[in-house]
């Protein structure tokens with residue numbers, strides 16, 4: 001199915017946006033901290049046209065589902081909530097958005113922690129910018145996309161995913177200071193490539209667990225008398241915090257340090273060590289890992305060609321990212337097949353997401 005077949009007319013505009021994988025800097029963005037994601041090949045495309053009636057018509061090719069609603073109807077769940085969220089955040093700014101025909105198709109896996117929702121929001125906002133000639137730059141788009149997610153998808157997320165989708169490319173890491181939005185494209189460590197494997201475990205607790213962690217960090221910052229945990233760099237300062245707030249704060253402080261070190265340009269070996277330390281911190285201090293992710297990470301970390309590995313995204317399921325030696329033989333694709341086979345023996349079925357077969 002394409003736009004023409006669904007809506008019986010040609011689209012007016014088309015826009016795309018990529019998913020992202022985060023290499024370092026997990027659960028730091030809503031603490032005003034530092035992150036280091038990159039864009040991935042998998043992306044979402046949005047096609048737009050004007051609706052012939054008073055309703056928006058949202059069609060998802062991948063879900064083979066259509067949702068029809070006016071701008072004032074209650075927001076449904078699912079893919080349409082992100083799309084109507086984008087429409088409404090623009091309306092809140094005073095823009096008039098006419099009823100639309102929207103066709104969405106995506107290669108970003110859903111629920112793997114690769115920001116399928118940010119890709120959808122950024123692609124939708126890019127398409128709206130182009131259709132309605134809106135004066136929005138790429139940072140504006142990221143901020144609006146984040147608002148759509150917070151207000152209409154119910155996740156109190158930071159800005160990393162939307163900034164990565166809007167501003168990163170697949171050839172660099174995007175170093176981002178999430179407080180100032182200062183950013184810099186930095187190269188991947190020499191001789192290294194990215195491997196992403198989905199654990200096959202759905203992120204069931206993600207939204208509630210995520211919002212709870214965020215609230216804990218805000219409480220820790222309040223008790224320490226700072227605006228955000230980014231303002232704490234000395235581990236001695238958190239000794240007075242009760243548990244689990246002390247461990248949550250320790251993760252954020254040490255994770256920020258890891259990003260700042262990696263951003264300086266370290267060897268692949270050192271970068272891998274930082275990723276391993278990040279996983280341990282997410283597992284023990286932040287408690288957003290689960291047994292299946294730990295098993296997959298352990299297999300990756302004990303693979304000779306792997307410099308380092310960790311869960312990526314919010315946790316509670318989803319994908320793991322590893323840095324692999326490109327000079328090693330076998331190549332990343334073969335390394336992944338062996339990892340997947342070992343992972344199967346733990347009773348889970350994983351899936352290689354990056355590199356894609358064609359890489």
Ligand code: GLA
Pocket residue numbers: 025026027028029030157158159160161313314
């Ligand atoms: C999700 C959120 C991001 C970020 C990560 C964890 O992807 O959308 O803002 O907080 O989790 O690092």
